[in-house]
Structures are given as C-alpha cells and as structure tokens.
Amino acid sequence: MMPEAASALLAENLTKTYDQVPAVDNLSFRIEAGAVVGLLGGNGAGKTTTLAMIMGLTTPTAGSVRVFGADMAHERAKVLRRINFESPYADLPHRLTVRQNLKVFGKLYGVADPAGRIAELASALDLEDFLDRRTGQLSAGQKTRVALAKALINEPELLLLDEPTASLDPDTADWVRGHLEIFRQRRGATIVLASHNMGEVERLCDRVIIMRAGRIAHDERPGALIARYGRGTLEEVFLDVARGRGAQARLVDVAK
Amino acid sequence: MSLRLAVRHLSLARILAMVERHIYLLSASPFRIIDIVYWPTVQLLTWSFLQLYVGRASQLPLLAAGTLIGGILLWDVLFRGQLGFSMAFLEEVWSRNLGHLLMSPLRPIELVVSFMIMSVLRLAIGLIPAFLIAIIFFKFDVAAVGIGLPFFFVNLMLTSWSVGLLTSGLVLRFGLAAETAAWGAMFGIMPFACVSYPVATLPHVLRPIAWVFPPTYVFEAMRALLLSGNFRLDLLVESFALNLLWISAGALAFRALLASARKAGSLLSMGE
Numbered sequence: 001m002m003p004e005a006a007s008a009l010l011a012e013n014l015t016k017t018y019d020q021v022p023a024v025d026n027l028s029f030r031i032e033a034g035a036v037v038g039l040l041g042g043n044g045a046g047k048t049t050t051l052a053m054i055m056g057l058t059t060p061t062a063g064s065v066r067v068f069g070a071d072m073a074h075e076r077a078k079v080l081r082r083i084n085f086e087s088p089y090a091d092l093p094h095r096l097t098v099r100q101n102l103k104v105f106g107k108l109y110g111v112a113d114p115a116g117r118i119a120e121l122a123s124a125l126d127l128e129d130f131l132d133r134r135t136g137q138l139s140a141g142q143k144t145r146v147a148l149a150k151a152l153i154n155e156p157e158l159l160l161l162d163e164p165t166a167s168l169d170p171d172t173a174d175w176v177r178g179h180l181e182i183f184r185q186r187r188g189a190t191i192v193l194a195s196h197n198m199g200e201v202e203r204l205c206d207r208v209i210i211m212r213a214g215r216i217a218h219d220e221r222p223g224a225l226i227a228r229y230g231r232g233t234l235e236e237v238f239l240d241v242a243r244g245r246g247a248q249a250r251l252v253d254v255a256k
Numbered sequence: 257m258s259l260r261l262a263v264r265h266l267s268l269a270r271i272l273a274m275v276e277r278h279i280y281l282l283s284a285s286p287f288r289i290i291d292i293v294y295w296p297t298v299q300l301l302t303w304s305f306l307q308l309y310v311g312r313a314s315q316l317p318l319l320a321a322g323t324l325i326g327g328i329l330l331w332d333v334l335f336r337g338q339l340g341f342s343m344a345f346l347e348e349v350w351s352r353n354l355g356h357l358l359m360s361p362l363r364p365i366e367l368v369v370s371f372m373i374m375s376v377l378r379l380a381i382g383l384i385p386a387f388l389i390a391i392i393f394f395k396f397d398v399a400a401v402g403i404g405l406p407f408f409f410v411n412l413m414l415t416s417w418s419v420g421l422l423t424s425g426l427v428l429r430f431g432l433a434a435e436t437a438a439w440g441a442m443f444g445i446m447p448f449a450c451v452s453y454p455v456a457t458l459p460h461v462l463r464p465i466a467w468v469f470p471p472t473y474v475f476e477a478m479r480a481l482l483l484s485g486n487f488r489l490d491l492l493v494e495s496f497a498l499n500l501l502w503i504s505a506g507a508l509a510f511r512a513l514l515a516s517a518r519k520a521g522s523l524l525s526m527g528e
Binding site: 016018023048049052055056057058059077080081083084085087089090091092093094095096097100103104105107108109110134150 | 265267269270273274276277280281285351353356358361362363515518519521
C-alpha cells in the first residue's frame with residue numbers, strides 16, 4: 001500500500017483490458033498536491049484511458065484510483081467539485097453562447113457567483129469579445145480558450161488536461177501554457193497533463209510519466225530523464241522510448 | 257447508492273442549471289419550437305378530419321363521442337413525452353457534452369430529473385396548440401374528460417419516462433447506433449395500447465399482452481369517460497401500479513447500462 005498523505009492522486013495497480021487486451025496494465029503512481037505531471041506516450045499507449053479512469057468515466061478492470069483520498073469507484077461525488085478537465089473528446093454545446101455554457105457549468109459546479117467568475121475568466125483568458133457568440137461559431141483557438149475557461153470555472157484543485165494545445169497555432173498554444181502556469185502559481189493546483197508536445201511538457205511539468213503499451217516506462221523529473229538518456233531534449237528521449245531504445249543502449253552508443 | 261440516498265442528495269440548483277441549458281437551446285432556434293408544435297398539430301388535423309368524415313358516414317358511438325381525437329391527443333402526450341425526454345438526452349450526446357456532464361458534480365439522477373422536466377416543458381409547447389385546435393375547431397369536449405385528465409396525464413408521463421430511461425440507457429451503452437430505439441420504441445407499444453379502439457378489438461391471444469402496458473388502461477378509461485361518463489378510477493389505479501413497476505425497471509435499466517458504458521469505456525467518446 002502506497003502512502004496517501006498529501007496525495008492529490010493515488011493510482012494503485014490500475015488495469016483496463018478490452019477483450020482481454022490490456023490498454024492500461026497494472027499502473028501505480030502517486031501525485032503530490034501542487035505537482036504538475038506530464039503523462040506521455042505514443043498513440044494507444046493508454047494515456048486517455050488512464051485519464052478516463054482517474055475521472056471515473058471508465059471503470060478499471062482492476063486496481064483503484066483515489067483523488068484527495070476518495071475512491072473514485074464509490075466516492076467520486078465527494079470530490080467532483082474539486083476537479084475539472086479538458087479533453088478533445090468532449091465539446092461544449094455549439095448552439096449555446098460562451099456565456100451561457102460557462103453559466104451552466106458554473107451552476108453545476110456550485111460556483112457562488114457564476115457571473116462574477118465568468119467576468120474574471122473572460123478578462124484573464126481574453127474572451128470578452130466573443131462571450132455572447134455561439135460556441136460553435138468560434139475559431140479553434142477561441143474554442144480552446146473557452147474550454148480552458150470551463151475547466152477553470154470552479155478553480156479546481158486537480159486539473160486534468162488531455163492535449164490542451166492540440167491543433168493550436170504556436171502563438172495561441174504558448175498563450176495557453178502561460179495561463180496554465182499563472183493558474184498553477186496562483187491556485188497551487190495539481191495538474192495532470194497528457195500531451196504529445198514535449199516542449200510543453202518540459203516547460204510546465206515537474207515530473208513526467210512515460211507510458212508504453214499501457215505500462216509505465218519512466219517516471220521521473222524531465223531534466224533527470226534527459227540526462228539519463230544523454231539527450232538534449234525530452235522529444236529525443238520520447239523517440240528513444242517509443243522506439244524501444246533504452247537509456248543504457250543509448251549511452252553505450254554515445255560512448256562509441 | 258440507494259435510491260433514497262440519491263434522492264436525499266439531489267441538488268435543485270444543478271437540476272435547474274440543466275433545465276436552463278435546454279431552454280437556452282430551445283430559444284436559440286425558432287425551428288426547434290416550430291418542430292415541436294408542427295407534428296402534434298398535423299397529426300391532430302389529419303385524425304380529426306378523418307373522425308369528422310367517418311363519424312358522418314357511420315353511426316358508431318365510438319366515433320361520435322370524440323374518442324378518436326381524445327385518443328390521438330393522449331397518444332401524443334405519451335409519445336411526445338418520451339420524445340422530449342429522449343431528445344434532451346440525445347442533445348447531450350450529439351453535442352459531445354456527456355463527458356463534461358458526467359465528470360461534473362451533476363449526478364445521474366439529477367440529469368434524469370432535468371430530462372423529465374424538459375419532457376413536460378416540450379410537451380406543453382407542442383400540445384397546448386393542438387388541444388386548443390381540438391377544442392375550438394373540432395368541438396372536442398375537454399370538460400367530458402376533465403376529471404380524468406390529470407390521472408391520464410400522470411400515468412402517460414410515467415410510461416413515457418420509463419421508455420425514455422430505457423432507450424437513453426441503450427444509447428449510453430451502444431452509442432448512436434441505438435438511436436433508432438429512441439424514435440421507434442413507442443410505436444412498438446402503440447398497437448397493444450389500443451389508442452383508438454377497445455381492447456376487445458384485439459384477438460383473444462393478444463389481450464393479456466395489451467394489459468402489460470400501462471397506457472392501455474388509460475385509453476380504456478378515456479373511452480369509458482367519453483362514451484358513458486363513467487370515471488374508471490380502478491383502471492387508472494391499475495395503470496399507476498403498473499407504471500411504478502415500469503419506471504423502476506426503466507431506472508434500473510438506465511443505471512445498469514450506465515455502469516456497463518463505464519465498464520466499456522465508451523462515455524468519453526460518446527457522440528462520435
């Protein structure tokens with residue numbers, strides 16, 4: 001049993017199989033409150049399934065997830081007000097305006113003053129110009145900012161992000177990362193970030209969990225991982241891991 | 257979680273937030289409102305003219321007393337009630353919003369209650385014009401069913417929600433491939449519910465099947481009231497008792513299918 005003190009998130013022997021094929025295989029990790037952790041891996045590595053199990057949207061085949069000490073299989077209602085997420089798999093209703101969408105989610109999350117919170121977010125995330133436009137009429141970048149506003153509406157203590165900057169131009173993506181940094185500093189929130197953008201992960205994360213075929217291949221600080229592989233960037237390390245080249249083999253190659 | 261515990265933790269604020277979300281959606285497009293009003297009105301006009309024509313040509317008291325119009329109006333309560341519930345649910349699937357909702361503090365029972373409220377609201381929008389047309393232009397004697405109307409309405413709504421729960425559960429579990437169930441399920445009940453003819457019309461072998469459906473009792477009670485002024489409370493109590501079984505079964509099916517969808521890992525990508 002892993003210790004629970006000060007854990008925002010504790011996954012123990014987390015397993016998900018589909019038709020006897022493991023999508024996530026016996027995953028165990030603990031994330032301390034206030035940490036920003038990158039969940040990396042190639043397509044099909046099990047990142048989204050892991051996030052879905054953390055959120056309680058997918059039931060694990062075995063193992064458990066605890067968020068702020070609450071078992072997500074049986075006690076998720078206790079902690080859902082303290083969590084939020086953004087995922088490319090979920091949209092906000094296109095026919096509602098940005099303000100209407102945020103108002104509805106503000107009320108669902110029990111925000112005391114939804115109108116005030118929307119005004120704060122609109123100012124911080126630069127939504128004011130299109131607050132009363134239909135969400136479906138926005139550009140990809142604007143939609144991402146709105147999705148982020150929805151994810152921050154309840155000032156979550158645990159924020160789960162699945163590819164938050166996918167399909168964004170570099171400027172907008174950089175802008176979103178900047179806001180995540182500000183939110184983390186201000187709120188002291190725990191962030192779990194699934195991403196394919198290694199630069200983003202290096203910039204935002206204190207720690208990376210690299211998944212391969214549903215298992216944890218590495219779990220350490222980005223700098224330490226880069227040094228161990230003798231590489232210059234996390235992207236190079238990611239490619240080594242994805243292609244099955246271990247750190248030792250890579251260091252032997254360098255020595256030759 | 258037991259039903260009693262779930263009900264104790266119901267949040268009116270979250271239920272109303274969901275209702276507000278659907279009112280925004282309805283008010284965003286006049287075509288949605290037109291669609292809700294259009295079909296019951298067209299259906300009523302068609303059947304009412306048929307009743308006029310056949311009523312003149314035939315001496316059958318069944319046709320003279322407005323039972324055909326009454327049956328069609330009550331059938332629309334049943335069908336549109338279920339459709340209103342299912343449409344509110346399908347809107348969440350179509351807009352890929354279900355993941356957001358199920359990850360929020362909104363509980364499944366609150367989601368279901370909000371769909372029930374929306375079904376009543378959509379029904380009111382759709383059926384009030386149809387009722388007015390029936391009363392004004394086709395001399396439908398609403399006073400004749402007056403005492404029975406609340407009983408008819410409650411029973412038919414309970415059945416509509418039961419079927420809505422089951423079909424929504426099927427979509428949760430099997431995705432939009434099961435969407436046709438939401439549109440067509442009620443038509444499977446229609447021949448046995450004896451909307452516009454007495455149960456005695458059915459072959460003997462089918463009659464026990466007809467009595468499995470709570471609406472059958474309602475339509476029989478409506479005919480008794482219109483034809484002889486006889487208020488058959490016994491039939492409505494039987495319908496209500498059966499409805500309690502139906503809604504319990506619908507709720508259990510929805511819960512089991514939601515759990516199964518969580519197990520299958522299909523909720524996050526629902527709508528694709």
